[in-house]
Amino acid sequence: MKTPVRHVICSSASLIAALLALVPAASQAQKYPITPQQRATAESVATKGVPLADIRPDAPKEHVVVKGDTLWAISKLFLNSPWRWPELWGMNLDQIRNPHLIYPGQKLVLTIKDGRATLGLSTGQGAEDGANLAQVRLSPKTRITALTDNALPTLDSRLIEPFLSEPIILGEEGLSQAPRIVAAQDARVLLTRGDRAYARSGSGKDLIDDPQKKHKAYRIFRNARALKDPETGAILGYEAQYIGRALLMRSESSQSSTGKDGKPVENITPATIDIVAAKEEIRVGDRLVPEPPPDIQSYTPHAGKGSVQARVVSVYGSAVANAAQNQVVVINKGLADGLKPGQVLSVLNDGARLIDSTDPQKTQIKLPDERNGLVMVFRPFDKVSYALILEITRGVKVGDRLQNPS
Numbered sequence: 001m002k003t004p005v006r007h008v009i010c011s012s013a014s015l016i017a018a019l020l021a022l023v024p025a026a027s028q029a030q031k032y033p034i035t036p037q038q039r040a041t042a043e044s045v046a047t048k049g050v051p052l053a054d055i056r057p058d059a060p061k062e063h064v065v066v067k068g069d070t071l072w073a074i075s076k077l078f079l080n081s082p083w084r085w086p087e088l089w090g091m092n093l094d095q096i097r098n099p100h101l102i103y104p105g106q107k108l109v110l111t112i113k114d115g116r117a118t119l120g121l122s123t124g125q126g127a128e129d130g131a132n133l134a135q136v137r138l139s140p141k142t143r144i145t146a147l148t149d150n151a152l153p154t155l156d157s158r159l160i161e162p163f164l165s166e167p168i169i170l171g172e173e174g175l176s177q178a179p180r181i182v183a184a185q186d187a188r189v190l191l192t193r194g195d196r197a198y199a200r201s202g203s204g205k206d207l208i209d210d211p212q213k214k215h216k217a218y219r220i221f222r223n224a225r226a227l228k229d230p231e232t233g234a235i236l237g238y239e240a241q242y243i244g245r246a247l248l249m250r251s252e253s254s255q256s257s258t259g260k261d262g263k264p265v266e267n268i269t270p271a272t273i274d275i276v277a278a279k280e281e282i283r284v285g286d287r288l289v290p291e292p293p294p295d296i297q298s299y300t301p302h303a304g305k306g307s308v309q310a311r312v313v314s315v316y317g318s319a320v321a322n323a324a325q326n327q328v329v330v331i332n333k334g335l336a337d338g339l340k341p342g343q344v345l346s347v348l349n350d351g352a353r354l355i356d357s358t359d360p361q362k363t364q365i366k367l368p369d370e371r372n373g374l375v376m377v378f379r380p381f382d383k384v385s386y387a388l389i390l391e392i393t394r395g396v397k398v399g400d401r402l403q404n405p406s
Contacts, residue, residue: 107122163386199270220287222286310403323389330386
């Protein structure tokens with residue numbers, strides 16, 4: 001059973017709908033969340049096109065949308081910078097009149113005129129009425145499962161879905177002050193899905209029924225690990241290990257009575273919880289964190305503004321030294337530094353230091369830093385962020401440098 005953290009993955013239809021938000025014929029697109037910057041980009045590109053310098057030299061003249069395509073992959077076919085999706089999809093504002101429908105089999109055609117490029121739909125491909133094509137109605141929705149086979153997502157949602165709910169970053173006292181599991185039914189040592197356990201509150205009255213809900217949900221964590229800045233050694237936060245999920249069935253309570261010696265006695269009854277999901281065995285001492293409300297996000301890759309200089313802090317959930325494509329890393333910048341979900345950063349390999357063997361003086365030189373790949377921030381916290389490796393040439397390791405793509 002998956003933790004019900006909900007998110008929105010933008011299909012190409014919803015992206016086009018967003019870009020068409022100011023077009024009268026697409027009045028429903030007004031409901032779709034887009035930024036003023038994306039609107040401005042779409043309007044600008046729709047009238048001007050994209051400079052040829054921004055188009056890949058090997059860009060195809062046309063591309064037929066097929067199963068398995070993503071917006072990122074298609075953007076890479078045409079643009080030097082695939083995160084510049086508003087420019088790619090903003091090119092066809094005039095042609096696509098129904099932003100709510102996208103059809104498998106549509107042909108994208110690249111047109112070059114007066115030193116600029118535009119992207120449109122080939123005539124006869126059902127661009128307006130979907131003739132002879134299987135129609136799939138797409139619109140932004142809260143989803144837990146993957147998109148349908150015919151959808152054209154921005155990225156493969158399965159790559160980041162677990163990280164939207166599993167890891168959390170806490171302060172120094174985060175877990176130590178959280179409610180804890182104190183006992184299990186039948187004196188069990190290890191718990192899993194379907195088992196019942198008992199828990200006590202931390203520093204406050206945490207395990208009390210929520211009158212607005214039938215059962216209050218908690219996530220179960222263990223072993224908060226310190227995340228240290230590779231440059232300064234400062235602790236940026238504590239990463240808690242997600243191990244499961246529980247529902248509060250009965251509140252914690254206490255009742256005063258008088259003992260045999262006449263002194264007051266407080267009888268504490270711990271809260272009752274049911275384990276509804278377990279990533280691994282759960283045990284006494286594990287901590288409970290209230291499940292936050294559904295977090296609706298739109299993950300569309302984009303370049304940030306200003307200068308960003310970051311470092312890789314750790315590779316999530318992996319003992320390997322180098323992270324590969326589609327793995328997740330933690331970086332030492334977050335909301336406090338202006339990072340936002342969807343922001344793309346370049347990964348740089350430090351240039352090697354070596355001796356110039358052609359120089360009689362044997363001068364030491366340093367080769368230039370080279371871009372090794374790209375990552376996308378998808379879950380920023382205050383001082384750190386989780387980022388997905390979109391593409392990579394060599395593995396990403398702790399300490400690698402990141403910056404805004406040029």
